[in-house]
Amino acid sequence: FRHFNGKPKWDKKTITYRITEYTPDLSQREVDGTIAQAFKLYSDVTLLDFQQIYGGTADIMILFKARNHGDFYPFDGQGGVLAHAMSPGPNDGGDAHFDEDEKWTLSSAGVNLLLVAAHEFGHALGLDHSQDPSALMYPTYKYVNTQGYQLPLDDKQGIQALYGARKS
């Protein structure tokens, strides 16, 4: 695993998130559930907790949008870049953006939202890309069965190095 230069991280245990624009590919309930599931991968192994809010500014602002979407990194249509996220910090820090030109799914068809969201939230919490092909934080997308999915060891060690381990 790798951390970003300077090891930016959140200095609090409860982190808020807000989804400001949903994808029409899935129901709002499916998106909410999948995003919560992605955060739970991290709260299961660290002392962090995540809370969804529905108004105001959250630590992690989440949106689905195509092409230009308000930052300096426009998306590129279907394929190529699927999503991106900022490292922890004020203002845009931690924000996660998903390319609406992708076909977001909960299966192996299209692009699996759980796997991509969990990867992006890794960035939002301070993980950089890993060179371990079995890691969630490997830069390229590869579908794996998400039934009972847990963080791979490399990512678990990376996030626990930043936030400590939750004793089960």
Add this chain to the structure above:
Amino acid sequence: APATSTVDQEKAEEYLKQFYSDPNAPSISGRRVKVQDFETILKKMQEFFGLEVTGKLDTNTIEVMKKPRCGVSDVSN
């Protein structure tokens, strides 16, 4: 025949600009990447992905570049 097309070359340059440009890397600003810079940066990319580090745009490297991926740079900055 050339191993790669002009299209592959240009797409590879765009890929390296997007995911492998950092303040300490050789300059890759401008429309085209200098050959020596291209090889240097391509080697970094090949090393990151565990590919054979040749500095050449071979088939395996092009295949990795075509995979869907995260938009965050592989070079921390």
